Amino acid sequence: MTAAPTLHTDRLTLRHHRLEDFEPMATHFATDWAQYMGGPLGQEKMWLWLAAEVGSWSLLGHGSWAVDLTATGETIGQVGINKPVHFPEVEIGWLLYPGFEGHGYAFEAATAARAWAFENGHDTLVSYIDPPNARSIALAERLGAVLDKDADKPDPDDLVYRHNRRAA
Amino acid sequence: MTVTFSAPRLETERLILRAPEIGDQDVHAAFFMSERAKFVGGPTTAERAWRLLALEVGHWVLRGFGRWALEEKATGKFVGIVGNYHPVGFPEDELGWDLFDGATGKGYATEAALAARAYAYDTLGWTTLTSMIDPANTASAAVATRLGAAYDYDFTHEHFGPVQIWRHPGPDTAQRPTYYRSLP
Numbered sequence: 001m002t003a004a005p006t007l008h009t010d011r012l013t014l015r016h017h018r019l020e021d022f023e024p025m026a027t028h029f030a031t032d033w034a035q036y037m038g039g040p041l042g043q044e045k046m047w048l049w050l051a052a053e054v055g056s057w058s059l060l061g062h063g064s065w066a067v068d069l070t071a072t073g074e075t076i077g078q079v080g081i082n083k084p085v086h087f088p089e090v091e092i093g094w095l096l097y098p099g100f101e102g103h104g105y106a107f108e109a110a111t112a113a114r115a116w117a118f119e120n121g122h123d124t125l126v127s128y129i130d131p132p133n134a135r136s137i138a139l140a141e142r143l144g145a146v147l148d149k150d151a152d153k154p155d156p157d158d159l160v161y162r163h164n165r166r167a168a
Numbered sequence: 169m170t171v172t173f174s175a176p177r178l179e180t181e182r183l184i185l186r187a188p189e190i191g192d193q194d195v196h197a198a199f200f201m202s203e204r205a206k207f208v209g210g211p212t213t214a215e216r217a218w219r220l221l222a223l224e225v226g227h228w229v230l231r232g233f234g235r236w237a238l239e240e241k242a243t244g245k246f247v248g249i250v251g252n253y254h255p256v257g258f259p260e261d262e263l264g265w266d267l268f269d270g271a272t273g274k275g276y277a278t279e280a281a282l283a284a285r286a287y288a289y290d291t292l293g294w295t296t297l298t299s300m301i302d303p304a305n306t307a308s309a310a311v312a313t314r315l316g317a318a319y320d321y322d323f324t325h326e327h328f329g330p331v332q333i334w335r336h337p338g339p340d341t342a343q344r345p346t347y348y349r350s351l352p
Contacts, residue, residue, distance in 0.1 A: 001172060001173045001174060001175065001187055001225060001228060001229060002172055002173075003172065003173060003229055016229070017229075017230065018230070019230045019231060022230075022256060026256070042326050043256050043257050043326065044255070044256065044257040044325070044326035044327045045326075045327075046256070047223070047255050047256035047257060048216070048219045048220070048223055048255075049219065050226070050230075051222070051223040051226030051227050051230055051255070052218070052219035052220075052221075052222035052223045052226055053222070053226070054222075054225070054226030054229050054230055055188075055221075055222035055223055055224065055225030055226030055227070055228075055229070056222050056226075057229075058187070058189075058225045058229075059188075059189070059190045059193075059221070059222055059225060060190065084215055084218050084219060084222075085193075085197075085214050085215060085217070085218035086213075086214055086215040086218070
């Protein structure tokens with residue numbers, strides 16, 4: 001079985017998930033902080049989501065990484081290249097835990113994950129974003145992704161931002 | 169750097185126990201999206217079925233143990249999932265079994281569970297095991313009884329609702345399989 005490859009950026013380490021990632025993630029996902037990411041989620045569903053994104057690496061060759069601050073080892077969020085069966089396309093998604101926004105960490109992590117995907121056989125990725133999630137929309141645009149009004153989506157209300165290999 | 173993990177391959181008289189694979193997806197989803205899965209949280213959506221399969225693999229990576237896909241030796245068919253399981257939300261380590269359409273009534277759940285239990289006791293060094301069973305699931309209770317387990321206590325699970333927790337005999341007294349071995 002395969003786990004996520006370790007990636008390094010200037011300030012971050014993207015690594016495969018470990019069991020101890022569960023508790024902090026479940027704590028945040030149990031609150032309204034998770035409202036744009038399918039939450040709030042209970043423990044049972046959180047485990048289903050996290051363990052599935054870990055198992056995805058073996059089944060599909062891509063999945064999620066935990067994002068650590070390299071300097072301190074602190075885990076600040078997650079970035080993932082995922083395609084659960086109800087997603088029409090492979091998605092790049094990101095999340096930062098409360099208190100870590102505003103430092104460019106999500107941009108840095110998503111740039112590394114996207115570069116990894118483009119080097120590993122993906123020519124295009126999408127990001128499904130809830131319309132009120134202005135912070136995520138701003139990040140998608142900063143990443144150079146473009147709103148794709150014709151793309152299929154898992155939820156009719158989602159916005160679809162498209163990342164193309166040649167443009168990145 | 170790529171990190172890899174492995175699940176041992178086990179062999180019993182009639183089955184190979186191996187890590188779940190992407191090729192298992194259709195058979196797995198067909199079961200969990202059907203009425204046959206009514207005692208194990210189903211019928212589920214396609215989304216939940218996918219996550220349940222991926223979870224089986226992620227469980228091995230996160231916990232270092234997990235459930236195996238059962239392959240019928242005679243046909244190579246993927247017929248069920250059995251093994252040592254502890255998703256968050258379960259009260260204790262559990263021995264679980266799900267047998268798909270056409271694979272029930274042959275003793276496969278018992279055969280595979282005996283091997284998985286022997287692995288838990290003799291290789292992982294566990295000292296006890298439980299099985300979570302829907303009170304209406306008489307077929308599963310019959311398997312548990314054949315394995316020597318007995319009802320222990322009631323539990324309410326976040327997704328399954330009210331269930332029974334059955335306890336297996338410990339390492340000293342639990343029956344071992346007549347034949348099982350690790351494959352290279």
